[in-house]
Amino acid sequence: MRPKKMSEKRRQTLFKKGQTSWLKGGKIERAKREDPPTYQRPNLEQFKLMVKTDRKGNLIPDLAKTAVERTQYVLLRPQKDGRSRFDELLDSMVEEEEDGNDVHEDAVAGYRIWLADTAIRACATSQREHDNVERDPPCDKLVRLSAKREQKRGLATSETFVCTACDYISPSYRFYEEIEREGPGRRIAVPNMALQVALFNCPMGSENFREMAATLDIPVPGLSGMQKLANKYSDMMVQENKKNMKEWQEVVKEIKAITGKGADSPIKGEADSRYQSGAGFARGRKPGQPSSHSFALFADNETVAKKILADDLRCKLCPTCNKHRDSDSVPEHQCSANIEQHAVIGNEEQAGQNIAKKLLENDITVSHVTTDGDGNFARGMSQVMEEETGEGTKHLRDPFHMGRCVAKAVTMASWSKGMFPGQTVGDRTTVKNRFGDDLKQRLEAEHSKARLKYGKRKEAMLKAMKKASDAVLSCYLEDSHILCRTQSQVCSRKKKWEFSFMPKGTHGKLCPTDTDRELLKKIIAKRLGEDAVASTRYGTNTNRVESANRQMSKSVPKNRTCSRTLYGRYSSAVHAAKNS
Numbered sequence: 001m002r003p004k005k006m007s008e009k010r011r012q013t014l015f016k017k018g019q020t021s022w023l024k025g026g027k028i029e030r031a032k033r034e035d036p037p038t039y040q041r042p043n044l045e046q047f048k049l050m051v052k053t054d055r056k057g058n059l060i061p062d063l064a065k066t067a068v069e070r071t072q073y074v075l076l077r078p079q080k081d082g083r084s085r086f087d088e089l090l091d092s093m094v095e096e097e098e099d100g101n102d103v104h105e106d107a108v109a110g111y112r113i114w115l116a117d118t119a120i121r122a123c124a125t126s127q128r129e130h131d132n133v134e135r136d137p138p139c140d141k142l143v144r145l146s147a148k149r150e151q152k153r154g155l156a157t158s159e160t161f162v163c164t165a166c167d168y169i170s171p172s173y174r175f176y177e178e179i180e181r182e183g184p185g186r187r188i189a190v191p192n193m194a195l196q197v198a199l200f201n202c203p204m205g206s207e208n209f210r211e212m213a214a215t216l217d218i219p220v221p222g223l224s225g226m227q228k229l230a231n232k233y234s235d236m237m238v239q240e241n242k243k244n245m246k247e248w249q250e251v252v253k254e255i256k257a258i259t260g261k262g263a264d265s266p267i268k269g270e271a272d273s274r275y276q277s278g279a280g281f282a283r284g285r286k287p288g289q290p291s292s293h294s295f296a297l298f299a300d301n302e303t304v305a306k307k308i309l310a311d312d313l314r315c316k317l318c319p320t321c322n323k324h325r326d327s328d329s330v331p332e333h334q335c336s337a338n339i340e341q342h343a344v345i346g347n348e349e350q351a352g353q354n355i356a357k358k359l360l361e362n363d364i365t366v367s368h369v370t371t372d373g374d375g376n377f378a379r380g381m382s383q384v385m386e387e388e389t390g391e392g393t394k395h396l397r398d399p400f401h402m403g404r405c406v407a408k409a410v411t412m413a414s415w416s417k418g419m420f421p422g423q424t425v426g427d428r429t430t431v432k433n434r435f436g437d438d439l440k441q442r443l444e445a446e447h448s449k450a451r452l453k454y455g456k457r458k459e460a461m462l463k464a465m466k467k468a469s470d471a472v473l474s475c476y477l478e479d480s481h482i483l484c485r486t487q488s489q490v491c492s493r494k495k496k497w498e499f500s501f502m503p504k505g506t507h508g509k510l511c512p513t514d515t516d517r518e519l520l521k522k523i524i525a526k527r528l529g530e531d532a533v534a535s536t537r538y539g540t541n542t543n544r545v546e547s548a549n550r551q552m553s554k555s556v557p558k559n560r561t562c563s564r565t566l567y568g569r570y571s572s573a574v575h576a577a578k579n580s
Helices: 008-012 044-050 063-068 085-099 116-132 190-199 206-216 223-258 319-323 348-360 376-389 399-412 425-454 458-477 514-528 530-535 543-555 566-578
Strands: 038-040 073-075 151-153 156-159 267-275 293-300 308-315 366-371 394-397
Touching (some): 190 206, 190 223, 206 223, 223 308, 223 566, 267 376, 267 543, 293 348, 308 566, 348 366, 348 376, 366 376, 376 394, 394 399, 394 530, 399 425, 399 514, 425 458, 425 514, 458 514, 514 530, 543 566
Parallel strands (some): 038 073, 267 366, 366 394
Antiparallel strands (some): 151 156, 267 293
């Protein structure tokens, strides 16, 4: 085959015979860089700290960091020794064993949770059987536990004793007790169920406990096994809590019968709701809107202990439904969500209706319910009670929350510019806020003292509160105690009100206008007005249910979403709260 001829254009670029380069054998002098690249080969640990890699080990370039670095360096990959990560861990364990005592490869390592008496008896029995076996020559060694024959069931273990010198193998001993059950199936080990009881009454989850168990060097339970047992315990706790609440409902009926009111007479109670997220996460005015669930409690005001008689959980979470939300069919499962995703989670009126229905199942009616100022719960309960019994539920308010409303009203009101003393806006704002705190305490003291004095005399109470309102207005705005001597319950000639919350030197320097006076009258009426007196005439509060809701944070912390076991955790916390 003839060679292909070279084109004329390409031939012109070649050196012809006899031509020499323009350098004539010289060398080109290249300028040196101010920041020449350096080559580094770190070890494996240093390499992991210097660069980012994906799961396959490929480099992830950091372009933003490279663009601002003055000195460029070339990073070489570290040399590999041919061992995998698993082999490195095994080699390190072998080195530790070689440095320690001489331990048999089949020996049980770490710590165990055993039933003490059972373990001691099993050890003594196995040693006695080993010594009684006739051998020639006789074996005088001690028996030991076999790691290969060990059976782990969560935290519990079954052990077998063997002898290294002879062929002795003991029967398998269960170093734990089991919970009795009806029907076929494997029984649950006591330590595993005790673990769920502890986890349901603390903020720790299964994964956190597994990390703690690994640190303690005890058997680490499987995550799936712990979840199955948690689901079982959750269902048990829900049924137990419902049963226990019905028992306490009967106790409340007995107490009412003893006091002569009649077992079927209406009761007074208090209610409050708890949300998974704080009020600061809401976009609107109603707190709890972005929460995944809400939990409401109802406690009686007939007994001193104020037992919790009903609860209501409204939840949107269900992992199975969320996983198959784009598919046409959802597999059969126990759904933990009981409301739609678009439902308003802060609908306390619906919570009041649900609790009212649960109370009516045991023929318990509610005449008055105390809440934290939100009348929606009382409205929902009153609707159900009126439909079933013909009499609705009256709404009472918590005195502490009414005081907070007074302080907030002082802060949010539009006062005149010279109402409060101070050189700057910050100084005047401080005086205004402290004025609201002091006014809140004064109005609460006036109401509490008058309620103890007049009791059930409604007309006398209203008359006293009207006089106290005029006295408070004169005492704060005019710095005059003339009306206090005859109309105030806590400020008199012998002992005047101290204004302890107001900054020193600010009392008596208020400069109100006529508009400020009318505004302060409306704020005082929020606590001492006719409606306020009627809603606090029994002196009830929501302290019991609010303290119980604080206890819920131990079992159901707000940074976790335990969807499947959520109601079980709440039931466990409620059961502990009402039986403590």
